[in-house]
Amino acid sequence: MSQADVPQPGVERRAQEPLGPYVVEDQVGFLLRRAHQRHAAIFLETMARHDLTPTQFTALIKTVELGRVTQNLLGRLVAMDPATIQGVVRRLVDRALIARALDPMDRRTTVLIPTDAGFALAAKAVVAARAITAATLAPLDPEERTQLTALLRKLG
Amino acid sequence: MSQADVPQPGVERRAQEPLGPYVVEDQVGFLLRRAHQRHAAIFLETMARHDLTPTQFTALIKTVELGRVTQNLLGRLVAMDPATIQGVVRRLVDRALIARALDPMDRRTTVLIPTDAGFALAAKAVVAARAITAATLAPLDPEERTQLTALLRKLG
DNA sequence: GGGGGGTCATTCGTGTGCAAATGATCCGGT
DNA sequence: ACCGGATCATTTGCACACGAATGACCCCCC
Numbered sequence: 001m002s003q004a005d006v007p008q009p010g011v012e013r014r015a016q017e018p019l020g021p022y023v024v025e026d027q028v029g030f031l032l033r034r035a036h037q038r039h040a041a042i043f044l045e046t047m048a049r050h051d052l053t054p055t056q057f058t059a060l061i062k063t064v065e066l067g068r069v070t071q072n073l074l075g076r077l078v079a080m081d082p083a084t085i086q087g088v089v090r091r092l093v094d095r096a097l098i099a100r101a102l103d104p105m106d107r108r109t110t111v112l113i114p115t116d117a118g119f120a121l122a123a124k125a126v127v128a129a130r131a132i133t134a135a136t137l138a139p140l141d142p143e144e145r146t147q148l149t150a151l152l153r154k155l156g
Numbered sequence: 157m158s159q160a161d162v163p164q165p166g167v168e169r170r171a172q173e174p175l176g177p178y179v180v181e182d183q184v185g186f187l188l189r190r191a192h193q194r195h196a197a198i199f200l201e202t203m204a205r206h207d208l209t210p211t212q213f214t215a216l217i218k219t220v221e222l223g224r225v226t227q228n229l230l231g232r233l234v235a236m237d238p239a240t241i242q243g244v245v246r247r248l249v250d251r252a253l254i255a256r257a258l259d260p261m262d263r264r265t266t267v268l269i270p271t272d273a274g275f276a277l278a279a280k281a282v283v284a285a286r287a288i289t290a291a292t293l294a295p296l297d298p299e300e301r302t303q304l305t306a307l308l309r310k311l312g
Numbered sequence: 313g314g315g316g317g318g319t320c321a322t323t324c325g326t327g328t329g330c331a332a333a334t335g336a337t338c339c340g341g342t
Numbered sequence: 343a344c345c346g347g348a349t350c351a352t353t354t355g356c357a358c359a360c361g362a363a364t365g366a367c368c369c370c371c372c
Contacts, residue, residue: 022285024217082360083359083360139312227351228350244327
């Protein structure tokens with residue numbers, strides 16, 4: 001590193017950066033990406049024996065919870081756009097965790113219904129999911145966990 | 157909704173769900189995914205005229221900041237694994253925002269150096285990036301913004 | 313009772329994200 | 343001088359994620 005690469009901080013630079021230095025690592029976007037990655041890693045490892053990804057788990061749980069949903073509605077409920085939910089549902093259907101049914105009232109839609117295997121796996125997966133949430137929040141003390149959850153919910 | 161679908165809370169269920177009900181929408185993982193998606197949407201829209209994705213922006217900024225980095229090291233610094241950083245860097249090189257150089261000391265590595273165009277774009281993109289952070293945090297009041305950032309950083 | 317605007321599901325293209333495998337290269341220890 | 347473990351970059355395969363386009367279908371309003 002030459003001297004030119006390490007200028008004295010806060011002298012001439014201030015004029016060009018009136019709002020202070022921009023540190024990528026401190027931006028919400030970067031921190032959100034990191035946190036999401038870490039959670040995904042914990043999820044994948046903990047849920048490995050059930051072979052469910054975070055999105056597959058979420059879609060399955062929601063389908064079991066509702067008993068019967070339209071694919072697009074399911075997508076809206078779990079924050080996945082139609083193109084994404086399509087692939088997620090396809091994989092769950094391929095594994096016979098949920099089934100497609102026809103809606104005589106609306107021939108555009110396919111109704112999704114969990115299978116017995118889907119119910120059974122969902123029950124077991126929820127146990128793992130509780131551990132995943134706990135492991136993800138492990139670095140925080142109880143009060144901070146509540147705060148973080150509240151702030152993220154407020155973030156929309 | 158039938159009566160059977162809305163049981164009185166906290167009676168028989170407690171025996172089977174000793175830790176309380178599992179609401180997927182309240183789990184950190186779900187909230188992190190939602191928040192990350194929302195940020196990505198804001199980023200894409202605000203950064204549209206510069207045509208940079210969040211990861212491309214981060215990699216470019218970091219390269220400009222360092223002036224000269226190895227690809228794998230860059231990846232570690234911005235939390236992208238070698239397979240991911242490879243594609244990100246390739247797109248930046250294709251657009252002539254950064255250049256590859258040979259390292260005579262280590263023939264395995266390719267050294268990355270920002271081009272003049274890369275410097276120029278980075279300077280303009282940082283302005284947009286400040287707005288993106290602000291827009292992402294808009295739903296929170298100033299104190300909450302500091303809290304959220306601190307909690308996410310602590311999350312690792 | 314037809315027509316037009318909206319919705320549903322799907323497909324395509326592009327961009328992350330990671331595990332795993334590969335080939336080239338480096339380096340420490342013998 | 344060499345060899346074996348480690349690192350670098352790349353590729354492949356799979357799974358989100360979304361914009362845009364498409365074809366089928368719904369429903370309301372004229």
